[in-house]
Amino acid sequence: MISFYGSEISYFQVITAAVFVVCGPLVGGLIAGFDRKITARMQGRQGPPVLQPFYDVLKLMEKEPATVRGSQDFYIMTSLIFCVITGVFFFGGGNLLMVIFTLTTADILLVLGGFASNSSYSQIGAERELVQLMSTEPMIILLTIGLFLAKGSFGVAEIISGGPVAFPYLAGLFIGVLYIFTIKLRKSPFDLSMSHHMHQELVKGLTTEFSGRTLAAIEMMHWYENVIFLGFIFLFFANGTPLWWVLGIVVCLFLYFVEILIDNTYARMRWQFTLKSAWAVTIIFGGANLLVLYYLHASQLLS
Amino acid sequence: MAYVTKSPWVIHYDGSSCNGCDIEVLACLTPMYDVERFGIINSGNPKHADVLLITGSVNEQNKPVVQQIYDEMLQPKVVVAIGACACTGGVFRECYNIIGGADQAIPVDVYVPGCAARPESIIDGVVKGLAVLAEKREKVAKGETVTEGEQAE
Ligand code: SF4
Numbered sequence: 410m411i412s413f414y415g416s417e418i419s420y421f422q423v424i425t426a427a428v429f430v431v432c433g434p435l436v437g438g439l440i441a442g443f444d445r446k447i448t449a450r451m452q453g454r455q456g457p458p459v460l461q462p463f464y465d466v467l468k469l470m471e472k473e474p475a476t477v478r479g480s481q482d483f484y485i486m487t488s489l490i491f492c493v494i495t496g497v498f499f500f501g502g503g504n505l506l507m508v509i510f511t512l513t514t515a516d517i518l519l520v521l522g523g524f525a526s527n528s529s530y531s532q533i534g535a536e537r538e539l540v541q542l543m544s545t546e547p548m549i550i551l552l553t554i555g556l557f558l559a560k561g562s563f564g565v566a567e568i569i570s571g572g573p574v575a576f577p578y579l580a581g582l583f584i585g586v587l588y589i590f591t592i593k594l595r596k597s598p599f600d601l602s603m604s605h606h607m608h609q610e611l612v613k614g615l616t617t618e619f620s621g622r623t624l625a626a627i628e629m630m631h632w633y634e635n636v637i638f639l640g641f642i643f644l645f646f647a648n649g650t651p652l653w654w655v656l657g658i659v660v661c662l663f664l665y666f667v668e669i670l671i672d673n674t675y676a677r678m679r680w681q682f683t684l685k686s687a688w689a690v691t692i693i694f695g696g697a698n699l700l701v702l703y704y705l706h707a708s709q710l711l712s
Numbered sequence: 713m714a715y716v717t718k719s720p721w722v723i724h725y726d727g728s729s730c731n732g733c734d735i736e737v738l739a740c741l742t743p744m745y746d747v748e749r750f751g752i753i754n755s756g757n758p759k760h761a762d763v764l765l766i767t768g769s770v771n772e773q774n775k776p777v778v779q780q781i782y783d784e785m786l787q788p789k790v791v792v793a794i795g796a797c798a799c800t801g802g803v804f805r806e807c808y809n810i811i812g813g814a815d816q817a818i819p820v821d822v823y824v825p826g827c828a829a830r831p832e833s834i835i836d837g838v839v840k841g842l843a844v845l846a847e848k849r850e851k852v853a854k855g856e857t858v859t860e861g862e863q864a865e
Contacts (some may be wrong), residue, residue: 452743456749620786
């Protein structure tokens, strides 16, 4: 046990956090690789090797450095650091409120990076990234409240190690989280800010003006983020028993597959639709779910 | 290890071609030829691209455009001229506004002949370009400046 500003952190938590820092990009990159392979197969193509995302990032590191504005690189690197910190809080079993806080900071820094250059593509991309953030944030906050009501704690360590399985209590929130999952993964139909596939009207949106190492950093940040979001979905199922852990991971993988399917079958939506629909889903499913939880609490069916 | 040969992202620019070669370039992306097998992605952004595929000849109007795209690309980079037009000016050679092939504007590394160039030969051209890319990558790694157009034959 280590004492850290009044909270007790076990060595196990330190280890899981360290595992995330090292393995996060490996898992995220592999998922991206399978994503591209499966996408290709869905389109009747053979597709790139599974390790292709790693080749891409290593390639980007080899390119000559070029920056439009110095502040640009600073924002992106800080954004990556905040993303790693988010994962450390999350996989170290830390407080969900801190996780949300650092995750949003990482995203805002990315937006600032987009605004740093005067390119219209990158400006539009940054604006759209803000819209995406606005669409997803309410749902994530409701999810945190829901998890607290169901499990009695904001701590990830407590949530995954005991108590009832949260899923039955949070079914409505689960639907809401699924909806914003696509927005957070920046996949079609919600790839507003970066256009998931290149060669479109947006060029590459927010990332248009980035190249070389900085682009590699954005890519790695995306991998970290994806792993963290899969972690959020895992929270619905974990209760400390191996059966539910396995089930949680299987559900995560299945949902990612569904995301790939959606990615391949939908064209991009407008930002207006993204915002309105995300908030509608949040209010209807998330709000209703929270009301039910409060009722359960009031009638002491859930302690 | 030159990873750039495993993930060459291309950008495609149409000079003043008849569109025949452009269709063939796009055919490379279809399931039939699927260049993503080699990690090749068609990017619309010079800053992200490693290979410039140029079709059609260069004229007075598009010369600065071609040069700007080339300048925005970061080293290591290669230029592949696709089709008779991009190599020499082709059937448009005698036109009053045509300067000639792509090499009149920027240094070209690989010439892919044909009218129109077949997808197979385009892929072959890009793969040939990868060797040049690897060479340039060595120079970038050593901190040497890459003398442009050196490999042009
Ligand atoms: S080489 Fe032939 S097919 Fe290609 S652009 Fe020129 S005229 Fe058209």
